[in-house]
Amino acid sequence: MSIIVTKFGGTSLATSERVRAAAERLVAYHNEGKQVVAVVSAMGAATDELLALAKSVNPSPPARELDMLLATGEQVSMSVVAMAVEALGVPAMSLTGRQAGILTSKAHNKATISELKCDRVQKALDGGHIVIVAGFQGTTLEGELTTLGRGGSDTSAVALAAALAADVCEIYSDVDGIYTCDPRVVPRAHKLDEVSYEEMLELAAAGSGVLQMRAIEFARNFKVKLHCRSAFSSANGTLVKEETMEQAVVSGIAFDKSEAKVTIRNVPDALGIAGELFGAIATANINVDMIVQNISEHGHTDISFTVPIGDLTKIKTVLDGLLDKLGIREYVVDDTIAKVSIVGAGMKSNPGIAAKMFTVLAKNGVNISMISTSAIRISVVIDEPSVESAVLALHTAFGLDADEVFEETQLSDEELAAKAKKGR
Amino acid sequence: MSIIVTKFGGTSLATSERVRAAAERLVAYHNEGKQVVAVVSAMGAATDELLALAKSVNPSPPARELDMLLATGEQVSMSVVAMAVEALGVPAMSLTGRQAGILTSKAHNKATISELKCDRVQKALDGGHIVIVAGFQGTTLEGELTTLGRGGSDTSAVALAAALAADVCEIYSDVDGIYTCDPRVVPRAHKLDEVSYEEMLELAAAGSGVLQMRAIEFARNFKVKLHCRSAFSSANGTLVKEETMEQAVVSGIAFDKSEAKVTIRNVPDALGIAGELFGAIATANINVDMIVQNISEHGHTDISFTVPIGDLTKIKTVLDGLLDKLGIREYVVDDTIAKVSIVGAGMKSNPGIAAKMFTVLAKNGVNISMISTSAIRISVVIDEPSVESAVLALHTAFGLDADEVFEETQLSDEELAAKAKKGR
Numbered sequence: 001m002s003i004i005v006t007k008f009g010g011t012s013l014a015t016s017e018r019v020r021a022a023a024e025r026l027v028a029y030h031n032e033g034k035q036v037v038a039v040v041s042a043m044g045a046a047t048d049e050l051l052a053l054a055k056s057v058n059p060s061p062p063a064r065e066l067d068m069l070l071a072t073g074e075q076v077s078m079s080v081v082a083m084a085v086e087a088l089g090v091p092a093m094s095l096t097g098r099q100a101g102i103l104t105s106k107a108h109n110k111a112t113i114s115e116l117k118c119d120r121v122q123k124a125l126d127g128g129h130i131v132i133v134a135g136f137q138g139t140t141l142e143g144e145l146t147t148l149g150r151g152g153s154d155t156s157a158v159a160l161a162a163a164l165a166a167d168v169c170e171i172y173s174d175v176d177g178i179y180t181c182d183p184r185v186v187p188r189a190h191k192l193d194e195v196s197y198e199e200m201l202e203l204a205a206a207g208s209g210v211l212q213m214r215a216i217e218f219a220r221n222f223k224v225k226l227h228c229r230s231a232f233s234s235a236n237g238t239l240v241k242e243e244t245m246e247q248a249v250v251s252g253i254a255f256d257k258s259e260a261k262v263t264i265r266n267v268p269d270a271l272g273i274a275g276e277l278f279g280a281i282a283t284a285n286i287n288v289d290m291i292v293q294n295i296s297e298h299g300h301t302d303i304s305f306t307v308p309i310g311d312l313t314k315i316k317t318v319l320d321g322l323l324d325k326l327g328i329r330e331y332v333v334d335d336t337i338a339k340v341s342i343v344g345a346g347m348k349s350n351p352g353i354a355a356k357m358f359t360v361l362a363k364n365g366v367n368i369s370m371i372s373t374s375a376i377r378i379s380v381v382i383d384e385p386s387v388e389s390a391v392l393a394l395h396t397a398f399g400l401d402a403d404e405v406f407e408e409t410q411l412s413d414e415e416l417a418a419k420a421k422k423g424r
Numbered sequence: 425m426s427i428i429v430t431k432f433g434g435t436s437l438a439t440s441e442r443v444r445a446a447a448e449r450l451v452a453y454h455n456e457g458k459q460v461v462a463v464v465s466a467m468g469a470a471t472d473e474l475l476a477l478a479k480s481v482n483p484s485p486p487a488r489e490l491d492m493l494l495a496t497g498e499q500v501s502m503s504v505v506a507m508a509v510e511a512l513g514v515p516a517m518s519l520t521g522r523q524a525g526i527l528t529s530k531a532h533n534k535a536t537i538s539e540l541k542c543d544r545v546q547k548a549l550d551g552g553h554i555v556i557v558a559g560f561q562g563t564t565l566e567g568e569l570t571t572l573g574r575g576g577s578d579t580s581a582v583a584l585a586a587a588l589a590a591d592v593c594e595i596y597s598d599v600d601g602i603y604t605c606d607p608r609v610v611p612r613a614h615k616l617d618e619v620s621y622e623e624m625l626e627l628a629a630a631g632s633g634v635l636q637m638r639a640i641e642f643a644r645n646f647k648v649k650l651h652c653r654s655a656f657s658s659a660n661g662t663l664v665k666e667e668t669m670e671q672a673v674v675s676g677i678a679f680d681k682s683e684a685k686v687t688i689r690n691v692p693d694a695l696g697i698a699g700e701l702f703g704a705i706a707t708a709n710i711n712v713d714m715i716v717q718n719i720s721e722h723g724h725t726d727i728s729f730t731v732p733i734g735d736l737t738k739i740k741t742v743l744d745g746l747l748d749k750l751g752i753r754e755y756v757v758d759d760t761i762a763k764v765s766i767v768g769a770g771m772k773s774n775p776g777i778a779a780k781m782f783t784v785l786a787k788n789g790v791n792i793s794m795i796s797t798s799a800i801r802i803s804v805v806i807d808e809p810s811v812e813s814a815v816l817a818l819h820t821a822f823g824l825d826a827d828e829v830f831e832e833t834q835l836s837d838e839e840l841a842a843k844a845k846k847g848r
Contacts, residue, residue, distance in 0.1 A: 016477070016480040016481050019481050020481060023481075050500070053440070053500070053504060054503075054504065054507055056440040057440050057443050057444060057447075057504055057507050057508040057511060058507040058508060058510060058511040059511075061507045061510075062506075062507065062510050062516075064517070065503045065506045065507045065510070065516070065518055066503070066507075068499060068502065068503035068506070068518050068520075069499075069500060069503035069504065069507075071499075072496040072499045072500050075492060075493075075495070075496045075499070076474070076477070076493060076496050078492065079478075079489045079490070079492035079493035080477060080478065080481055080493065082486070082489045082492070083478055083481050083482040083485045083486065083489045083490075083493075084481040084482060086482060086485075086486050086489070087481060087482040087483075092486075092489070093488070094489055094492050096492075096569075099567060143523060145520075
């Protein structure tokens with residue numbers, strides 16, 4: 001019997017009405033003869049509310065207890081969705097992460113899935129139940145409750161889909177698929193019918209927030225076909241799978257305003273300096289994205305790198321502590337930058353894409369301050385105020401413009417509010 | 425090392441401030457060198473809110489899923505209390521009912537505790553932790569989550585205290601102990617320093633709502649000393665234990681306005697009729713309290729009994745179905761009655777208490793319509809409007825009046841509001 005795994009995000013379950021709508025979808029699949037699993041996130045803003053409650057009694061809540069608390073959000077969702085399914089006359093069974101056999105590492109708040117023991121899920125499916133699993137949570141072998149970190153429900157869903165050999169893993173959210181670019185910035189952006197795992201990974205890394213990176217990696221490693229679609233419409237969304245029919249030179253354009261650029265001037269060009277510098281930064285748990293080192297002059301060089309704006313205080317502490325040790329005289333921080341990336345699997349076989357990108361930007365008066373590339377992505381750092389003109393020009397130049405103009409008015413007020421809140 | 429088990433009710437944990445106050449108590453015991461366990465209810469009105477959420481998606485939520493949902497209330501409490509303890513610098517560990525080894529029957533929504541496997545609790549205590557256990561919930565041997573029904577957290581606490589051989593089980597709530605009668609009705613009521621399990625059982629059965637009956641029975645069976653006290657003051661409350669120092673003839677007076685009286689007239693006085701009648705009522709899951717059968721005349725008799733007002737619709741259905749079968753011609757329902765009970769372990773050795781009670785009531789113009797007695801309790805059914813004068817007269821006649829008059833103004837607004845909400 002064919003198995004389908006679905007995942008519903010918090011916005012898709014924010015009200016009783018939406019819970020009922022989700023239940024109707026599940027029942028429809030059940031009535032088509034499919035075995036149906038739903039992985040659910042916490043309803044609406046539940047996780048944020050629980051976090052606020054924690055902070056009200058302890059400014060730095062211990063990781064283990066935070067997991068115990070946050071896991072209740074998904075436990076509420078799963079039972080409410082199960083009740084809504086039962087109200088439609090179909091047997092349902094909710095399962096916690098532990099009951100669903102989701103075994104994880106011991107790292108509270110950021111556990112990784114180590115193994116899935118799906119006998120109980122499979123037994124419930126074989127018994128005719130729609131199975132609702134709490135996303136985002138699991139258990140250690142010792143019976144300790146863990147959570148997978150923000151966005152972890154996507155990973156729960158993909159892992160279950162892999163373990164159950166599901167036909168597809170449908171990710172329902174408040175966006176209706178993967179777009180060539182954010183339609184609020186590029187009105188002629190269009191929805192992609194399909195995109196490869198590699199492209200999706202690069203888009204996610206470049207700032208497109210639709211799917212969590214770990215989930216995409218999991219899907220790629222276990223060849224789980226993903227379908228990103230809207231919980232508010234029955235239209236098809238975007239398929240994420242191994243090979244796409246046509247390999248577009250550029251599939252999508254992503255931008256990211258959440259990073260700052262740090263430039264260290266006149267670093268002595270000695271062996272081991274870069275290792276020591278980025279080692280210290282990694283130890284402070286700061287995630288460095290792009291790194292560029294300029295040509296050495298007179299035994300000294302400039303090193304630039306980007307970090308999340310939220311980590312600027314931490315990075316300053318690290319660098320101030322290293323100044324003397326590494327012979328660094330000064331560093332400059334710029335938080336008015338943005339990263340623009342073009343991604344496409346077809347780049348591999350099409351030389352000259354980078355040159356074309358730089359030319360387009362130059363013609364539009366956009367100055368490039370950093371460049372980094374992978375096999376299927378080119379990213380540049382530019383001034384933040386230039387982002388809009390840059391992505392509009394690139395979108396047109398790489399032939400991504402749709403005939404129709406995206407109308408925000410097609411969306412409901414709630415969808416717009418949800419988009420505005422979480423970014424796209 | 426001496427072990428103390430404490431239980432905090434929902435009102436005692438309704439705000440972050442109260443959670444911190446509870447944590448301070450736990451830490452104070454810890455600093456005295458005790459091993460400390462806290463059993464917690466859901467915060468404030470959390471359980472009612474979860475119930476309302478359930479009803480919003482399914483008017484008759486399935487029992488299994490309701491357990492999954494309601495259990496999150498205590499799971500939130502336990503982790504928040506643990507966080508508050510950690511904020512005071514003492515290691516804390518929260519445990520779900522399953523993790524605490526509370527094994528139950530399979531009856532969802534009304535499970536009974538079958539066994540406690542406290543190794544994990546004991547290990548955490550021995551490791552220096554204050555252990556916070558989610559009340560009201562447990563697990564079946566098969567790993568299904570169950571709840572113990574309303575008020576079940578008291579039972580969780582007493583069961584844990586028994587299994588851990590704790591010195592005492594402290595029950596913190598918004599009332600500061602067991603009173604001779606409800607002080608809002610009898611201003612000269614006073615708090616009892618101690619009361620026996622038997623008396624407490626009779627008082628609870630007679631309508632005093634401070635402690636849940638199952639918890640008292642558990643405490644009696646396993647000789648767990650209970651201490652009912654206020655979460656809002658450090659004053660001693662009431663000890664509930666096996667033998668009390670002095671056996672008062674009458675320890676307390678309870679009343680209950682929540683029942684209705686059903687009288688069946690002219691029941692054929694044949695063998696097996698009563699059995700068939702109450703068998704049918706029991707099958708409909710209706711809890712009959714008092715039963716009185718009058719003297720038979722001409723082969724017919726009148727049978728009266730009391731049932732919860734909430735079950736009146738059900739009882740009417742049952743009786744209507746039996747009319748022909750049992751040869752019943754008519755029955756009368758009266759929901760304006762009340763039950764008044766006097767309870768005292770000293771009654772056993774003091775004859776004439778019943779006669780005194782009836783005389784006092786008669787002198788005060790209170791008409792008695794039903795009587796039932798146990799070894800240490802006498803209950804009468806009277807008209808509801810007479811309740812106040814009846815209990816005031818009995819309280820004085822049996823020497824229970826305090827010198828001081830209870831002042832509601834001694835209570836904070838929140839305590840008053842809490843009392844008004846839940847009754848005493």
